[in-house]
Amino acid sequence: MSLISKDGALRVAFTLNGRETTVETVTSRVLSDLLRDDMNLKGTRVSCGRTVCGACSVLVDGFPRAACSTFAFEVEGRDVQTIEGVEAPDGTLDPVQAAFAAKSAFQCGFCTSGMILLAKSLLATHPDPDRATIIAWISSNICRCTGYELIVEAVQDAARAMREGPKS
Amino acid sequence: MFHSPSARQVARTPADLAPMPLYRPETISEALAALHESGGTIYAGGTDFFAGVRQGLSPKALIWVAAIAEMKGCTIDSNGLHMGALNTHDESVAAPELDAVPGLAEAWSKIATVRIRHQATLGGNLMARRERYELSILLTALGATARMVGPELQVDMPVQDLWQADLEKTPLLASITIPLDNAPMLAYERSMRPTFTQALCRRGQALRCVMATEWLQPWFKDAPLDADAGQMMSGLPADFHDPAVSRAHLVRAGSVFLKRQIARLEDLA
Amino acid sequence: MSDQKPLRIVGQPVERADAHAKVTGRARYTVDLAKPGMLHAKVLRSPHAHARVVSVDIAAAAAMPGVRAVTTGPQLAEWVAMPVYGYFIKDQPILAMDRVRYEGDMVAAVAADTEAQANAALALIRVEYAALPDLPDIDAALDTDAPDLFPETPRGVVPPYGQGASAQLWPRKNVCYAFRYASGNASVFERCDHVFDDEFRFSRMNHLHLEPFVCVAEWREGDEIEVVTSCQNPFPLRKEIARIFRLAESRISVKVPFVGGGFGAKNNCKTEPIALVLSKMTGRPVRFCMTMEEGFLTNTQHAAVLKLKTGVMADGTLVARQSHILLDSGAYSDASPLVAEKAGYRVSGPYRYQHVESLCECVLTTTTPAGPYRGFGGTQATWASESQIDMIARRLGLDPMEMRLKNLVALHEPWMPGESGVDSDMAEGLALVAEEIGYDRPRDAAPGWSRGRGLAIGFKDGGGVNKPAQARVKVSTGGDIHLMCGTVEIGQGARTALAQVVAEILGAPLARVEYLPLDTRYTPFDQGTNASSAITVMGQAVQRAAVSVRNQVLQMAAEHLGTDAAALELEDWTIRHGNEAHPLAPMIMHIYGGTGFEFTGDGFHKQANDHQAPLETKSVFWEIGWAGVDLSVDRETGQVKIHALAVSGDAGRAIHRLVCRGQDEGAALMGLGQALFEQMVYDGSRLINGEALMYRVPLAEDLPDRFTSILQEQGHGPGPFGAKGMGEGTMLPVPPAIANAIEDAVGVRIRDLPLTPERILSAIVAAQG
Ligand SMILES: Cc1cc2nc3c(=O)[nH]c(=O)nc-3n(C[C@H](O)[C@H](O)[C@H](O)COP(=O)(O)OP(=O)(O)OC[C@H]3O[C@@H](n4cnc5c(N)ncnc54)[C@H](O)[C@@H]3O)c2cc1C
Ligand code: FES
Ligand code: FES
Numbered sequence A: 001m002s003l004i005s006k007d008g009a010l011r012v013a014f015t016l017n018g019r020e021t022t023v024e025t026v027t028s029r030v031l032s033d034l035l036r037d038d039m040n041l042k043g044t045r046v047s048c049g050r051t052v053c054g055a056c057s058v059l060v061d062g063f064p065r066a067a068c069s070t071f072a073f074e075v076e077g078r079d080v081q082t083i084e085g086v087e088a089p090d091g092t093l094d095p096v097q098a099a100f101a102a103k104s105a106f107q108c109g110f111c112t113s114g115m116i117l118l119a120k121s122l123l124a125t126h127p128d129p130d131r132a133t134i135i136a137w138i139s140s141n142i143c144r145c146t147g148y149e150l151i152v153e154a155v156q157d158a159a160r161a162m163r164e165g166p167k168s
Numbered sequence B: 001m002f003h004s005p006s007a008r009q010v011a012r013t014p015a016d017l018a019p020m021p022l023y024r025p026e027t028i029s030e031a032l033a034a035l036h037e038s039g040g041t042i043y044a045g046g047t048d049f050f051a052g053v054r055q056g057l058s059p060k061a062l063i064w065v066a067a068i069a070e071m072k073g074c075t076i077d078s079n080g081l082h083m084g085a086l087n088t089h090d091e092s093v094a095a096p097e098l099d100a101v102p103g104l105a106e107a108w109s110k111i112a113t114v115r116i117r118h119q120a121t122l123g124g125n126l127m128a129r130r131e132r133y134e135l136s137i138l139l140t141a142l143g144a145t146a147r148m149v150g151p152e153l154q155v156d157m158p159v160q161d162l163w164q165a166d167l168e169k170t171p172l173l174a175s176i177t178i179p180l181d182n183a184p185m186l187a188y189e190r191s192m193r194p195t196f197t198q199a200l201c202r203r204g205q206a207l208r209c210v211m212a213t214e215w216l217q218p219w220f221k222d223a224p225l226d227a228d229a230g231q232m233m234s235g236l237p238a239d240f241h242d243p244a245v246s247r248a249h250l251v252r253a254g255s256v257f258l259k260r261q262i263a264r265l266e267d268l269a
Numbered sequence C: 001m002s003d004q005k006p007l008r009i010v011g012q013p014v015e016r017a018d019a020h021a022k023v024t025g026r027a028r029y030t031v032d033l034a035k036p037g038m039l040h041a042k043v044l045r046s047p048h049a050h051a052r053v054v055s056v057d058i059a060a061a062a063a064m065p066g067v068r069a070v071t072t073g074p075q076l077a078e079w080v081a082m083p084v085y086g087y088f089i090k091d092q093p094i095l096a097m098d099r100v101r102y103e104g105d106m107v108a109a110v111a112a113d114t115e116a117q118a119n120a121a122l123a124l125i126r127v128e129y130a131a132l133p134d135l136p137d138i139d140a141a142l143d144t145d146a147p148d149l150f151p152e153t154p155r156g157v158v159p160p161y162g163q164g165a166s167a168q169l170w171p172r173k174n175v176c177y178a179f180r181y182a183s184g185n186a187s188v189f190e191r192c193d194h195v196f197d198d199e200f201r202f203s204r205m206n207h208l209h210l211e212p213f214v215c216v217a218e219w220r221e222g223d224e225i226e227v228v229t230s231c232q233n234p235f236p237l238r239k240e241i242a243r244i245f246r247l248a249e250s251r252i253s254v255k256v257p258f259v260g261g262g263f264g265a266k267n268n269c270k271t272e273p274i275a276l277v278l279s280k281m282t283g284r285p286v287r288f289c290m291t292m293e294e295g296f297l298t299n300t301q302h303a304a305v306l307k308l309k310t311g312v313m314a315d316g317t318l319v320a321r322q323s324h325i326l327l328d329s330g331a332y333s334d335a336s337p338l339v340a341e342k343a344g345y346r347v348s349g350p351y352r353y354q355h356v357e358s359l360c361e362c363v364l365t366t367t368t369p370a371g372p373y374r375g376f377g378g379t380q381a382t383w384a385s386e387s388q389i390d391m392i393a394r395r396l397g398l399d400p401m402e403m404r405l406k407n408l409v410a411l412h413e414p415w416m417p418g419e420s421g422v423d424s425d426m427a428e429g430l431a432l433v434a435e436e437i438g439y440d441r442p443r444d445a446a447p448g449w450s451r452g453r454g455l456a457i458g459f460k461d462g463g464g465v466n467k468p469a470q471a472r473v474k475v476s477t478g479g480d481i482h483l484m485c486g487t488v489e490i491g492q493g494a495r496t497a498l499a500q501v502v503a504e505i506l507g508a509p510l511a512r513v514e515y516l517p518l519d520t521r522y523t524p525f526d527q528g529t530n531a532s533s534a535i536t537v538m539g540q541a542v543q544r545a546a547v548s549v550r551n552q553v554l555q556m557a558a559e560h561l562g563t564d565a566a567a568l569e570l571e572d573w574t575i576r577h578g579n580e581a582h583p584l585a586p587m588i589m590h591i592y593g594g595t596g597f598e599f600t601g602d603g604f605h606k607q608a609n610d611h612q613a614p615l616e617t618k619s620v621f622w623e624i625g626w627a628g629v630d631l632s633v634d635r636e637t638g639q640v641k642i643h644a645l646a647v648s649g650d651a652g653r654a655i656h657r658l659v660c661r662g663q664d665e666g667a668a669l670m671g672l673g674q675a676l677f678e679q680m681v682y683d684g685s686r687l688i689n690g691e692a693l694m695y696r697v698p699l700a701e702d703l704p705d706r707f708t709s710i711l712q713e714q715g716h717g718p719g720p721f722g723a724k725g726m727g728e729g730t731m732l733p734v735p736p737a738i739a740n741a742i743e744d745a746v747g748v749r750i751r752d753l754p755l756t757p758e759r760i761l762s763a764i765v766a767a768q769g
Helices: A031-038 A095-103 A112-125 A131-138 A149-164 B005-009 B028-038 B049-054 B089-094 B096-100 B104-109 B122-127 B135-141 B159-163 B229-233 B247-268 C019-023 C073-079 C115-122 C138-142 C186-191 C234-245 C272-282 C292-296 C336-346 C378-395 C400-407 C426-436 C494-506 C534-561 C584-592 C657-676 C734-746 C757-768
Strands: A003-005 A009-016 A019-026 A057-060 A063-066 A079-081 B041-043 B062-064 B074-077 B080-084 B145-149 B154-158 B172-178 B185-189 B196-203 B206-213 B219-224 C039-045 C051-057 C067-072 C106-112 C126-131 C165-172 C175-183 C194-202 C214-220 C224-229 C252-256 C286-289 C303-312 C318-330 C355-364 C449-462 C469-476 C481-485 C513-515 C568-571 C574-577 C580-583 C598-605 C621-634 C640-650 C706-712
Touching: A003 A009, A019 A031, A057 A112, A063 A112, A095 A112, A095 A149, A095 C019, A112 A131, A112 A149, A112 C019, A131 A149, A149 C657, B005 C039, B028 B062, B028 B172, B074 B096, B080 B096, B089 B104, B089 B122, B096 B104, B104 B135, B104 B185, B122 B135, B122 B159, B122 B172, B135 B159, B135 B185, B135 B196, B135 B206, B145 B159, B154 B159, B185 B247, B196 B247, B206 B229, B206 B247, B229 B247, B247 C757, C039 C115, C039 C272, C051 C106, C067 C073, C067 C115, C067 C272, C073 C272, C106 C115, C106 C272, C138 C318, C138 C355, C165 C336, C175 C336, C186 C318, C186 C355, C194 C378, C214 C272, C224 C234, C224 C272, C234 C252, C234 C272, C272 C286, C303 C378, C318 C336, C318 C378, C336 C355, C336 C378, C336 C449, C378 C400, C378 C449, C378 C734, C400 C426, C400 C449, C426 C449, C426 C621, C426 C640, C426 C706, C449 C734, C469 C494, C469 C534, C481 C494, C481 C534, C494 C513, C494 C534, C534 C568, C534 C574, C534 C584, C534 C598, C574 C584, C580 C584, C621 C657, C621 C734, C640 C657, C640 C734, C657 C706, C657 C734, C734 C757
Parallel strands: A009 A079, B041 B062, C039 C286, C224 C252, C318 C355, C481 C513, C640 C706
Antiparallel strands: A009 A019, A057 A063, A057 A079, B074 B080, B080 B172, B145 B154, B145 B172, B185 B196, B196 B206, B206 B219, C039 C106, C051 C126, C067 C106, C165 C175, C175 C355, C194 C303, C214 C224, C214 C286, C303 C318, C449 C621, C469 C481, C469 C598, C568 C574, C574 C580, C621 C640
């Protein structure tokens, strides 16, 4: 039988930023509300609330997805990464974060969590993306402040840093 | 138009949804049973669903169709190219079967964004029934049919009829079929988006041209291969215009693009 | 200032102060705030563009589960002293009283335990409307038969103006404000070889800031209130709140955390009055967060009609210009009078005239209220002005660049009588962008396409009118620096730049400077984060505060060491005296006792009042943006392909180069969107693309093939270290530069924005006859 929940109550087990997580929630809960309001992970920003701007992007199995337009139940058994899970446990910034910081590839910062996750997903599959590829990916999300150019350059810098490996 | 007035009076968000029954069918018949039992709403990739919620959609139950294997994939048989309604845009574009219609994969690869293409489905694109979504335009040009299924009934209807279709008896779009007789090929012009787009299919000695704008349902015109582009475009109905574009411009620019697209298909053929 | 030393921090590639918070997601915005016991507000909006509110029945809503308060315009009167607000004119009701004036006007509000409960209750409110004729645009509103949107004239004020400037409230039906400026004698028109009349239209955009309009308001026991809000001007907001509720400003605390974008929209009352009323009614904190769709119904840019009459000599010398500008103000005055002032004042652009005369009127229509928007009237003015300059050059057979160079106001020359001198060499900037886009190179194009190049200069007075700013710097015994000022960090990098100024002056590492959270009860006064004023106006206040602290510290050390303060240097909270180093902490404790001390320095800046200056103070600085465009047009379809867009701004002295670059590039891309496609589309009075997908904003894929921003540091700015303000200038010239390039390519002139293929193609067809 295909009924998963009759009364709307539901348990969802998933991996959140590397940790096995189980939540008791309801079928109507969207992932961004679950993260922000129930788990206090406020780094996932919500703007348009309807899949367009990408400010709320999180990585689901490594691919960017709008958390505002994803039901919590959809991540059952899947791997979810939010901006809070991007830096190393010791607080070292990820190369993408470091590049965004160094390039000032943000202004108000409201798109930044989503842009960084988008860029991480891009670089995981394209270690040396050309400008056109970066632009195609970055075009998934809206940044109203920067004019995008510094974001594109930050992604290029991050790609270079990741290819060259950690400086020792 | 886009906003229903009632949705504008009160700004809704998904937080307005009440907890509701959730079904995760694995077959079409399970899905139909769930729909019948619950009176629920189909949920596929979710890239449009939440826009619907913001405009007032308030489902009684969710029928999450993502796990229905028989609604995925592409096949070719004597009836044509069949495409499952659950294919994402990425999956469709990557399917080798699409090569049976030269130009289709290329056109399809241009729509939406990297993030959306990974998640948005063919079925959702058509069943959202929004003027600005493009698969209706491409598939109308290709003379495709939609297989709509219900507990007691199954109908194959031309894609352009989906706009007005009564979903009461056949609520689920299972697949799309593009007939392959006479070697169809497609050209698609979307550089004028958001003002308008134009699809052109050549099938043997016949052409079908589709025009669409952000706000208007696609209009199509069949004509013989040697038809005059200007004449074809002058068939645009008198009321085919919207607040962002006049009919005169659609006819004028549409004719130019049509001429170019005819030439493009000539080269392809 | 004794700063001959090489700069250690100013102009250096330091990391932005907010970088770590923003790249890790830790930055906190108003939208993230939740308080215990907090209620949620939601509003019911009008489905009519213009109607009389006959009755409102809230009984069923009030009985809904979770509902703690329901109110309407007439009912909230018992909770407020003054139910209306507005900048110059108090015409916008907190909730509609007896009339709604646009689709989306707020009619009733509910506070409930959850947003869902509030919305469920709103759905049960029954409103009876009697529809009235709507006024979708300027022409309709000015029609002699048009209904009067405000039969009872709301009260307002006209600020003092100086030489040549004046204004009038409600000069005619549906016009709430008219600004006039004149200089020189109109008789010079008679000596002109040619007089050209041209009319232009400007479309309107939404700000689309990503963080929504949101606040959390708390009316506490004893009439003490706290409002945390996503707002650009907390002090004027405080004043407005004090007036609405007749409360001492000292009882009001407006707090502003990080703001997720504003572009002008987040000035004055938006969500705050409703949240406060509901909090007062319930005794609980109330959060009011609008959706993006509601943002479209809250504030926009001004659409405009601009008529210019310009007299020139045959050699291209500009002589006189008369302008009549009509701004579509939407349903309420909001900031329209201020925008009118700027549009009217700026419309003659960066050129020398013997006579200018302008009239700018704010026309009320039944659409979303228009307010401040990046460029602030300068965008509209530049669109018309820089288009017409090019047209005139072509009509006279002159090169448009040459004609500009011939007429530009020179460096240090007063822009208008009584004004300050222009603080950039404008010819230098023009040459840079012209070079970058290959202005003189051959115009090769693909078959069927034509190539063209165009230039434009955006010109605006910067730093705000009559704008005071105060700042305070405190340094504790151990050398921890507290910077307190009212500039809101809205993304522009103000925290970083102002902290850099302090660190530079105090010889401290940047990391030691903490930019304290903004709270109107403790933060020194500032008029608002607008007019690109942070660096030039607030920067000077901050600079003075830091210098004051430095002087106090050096004075103390000099007395302690028995030497002259001039012989000492402050570095890393250590006094250097020749080769000696004296750490300050022990010295301070020696002098002030073991608990130590805190040095406090205050700084203030305001451009002097000056009745000779048209706007009562001379412009603090001139914000200038140059743009050059290289494009091709498809002559058969009217399609435009931008090959290169080059913009340039003059930072005077860049405190932070990447921050300046980001401002210029962000502004330029907004200008590009405005030029080519971005606009609010109305079907009559109904906005039909007011949501994220239908409303198209520039994405990365809209970047031109080549997009360059050239940062100039001409060094003439009045701000710290020679800095000037940035952030608006490069938006202004982009639309006219593109229109100019289109005429260069295909010989047709488009006078309306956006520059759609339809407009271009129709013009080409019309020109072919
Ligand atoms: C940022 C963005 C950009 C976009 N750009 C483009 C673009 O350029 N061109 C374009 O064409 N589209 C574009 N889209 C639209 C996108 O392609 C559609 O949203 C998507 O295809 C919908 O599929 P889904 O699976 O996400 O549908 P869902 O959101 O899951 O469902 C949409 C609707 O269809 C119904 N439905 C779904 N599947 C079925 C089915 N099998 N049978 C019956 N009913 C069904 C649902 O009940 C719902 O009402 C864009 C969307 C976004 C968010
Ligand atoms: S907030 Fe989720 S996509 Fe915009
Ligand atoms: S930094 Fe403000 S939206 Fe991107």
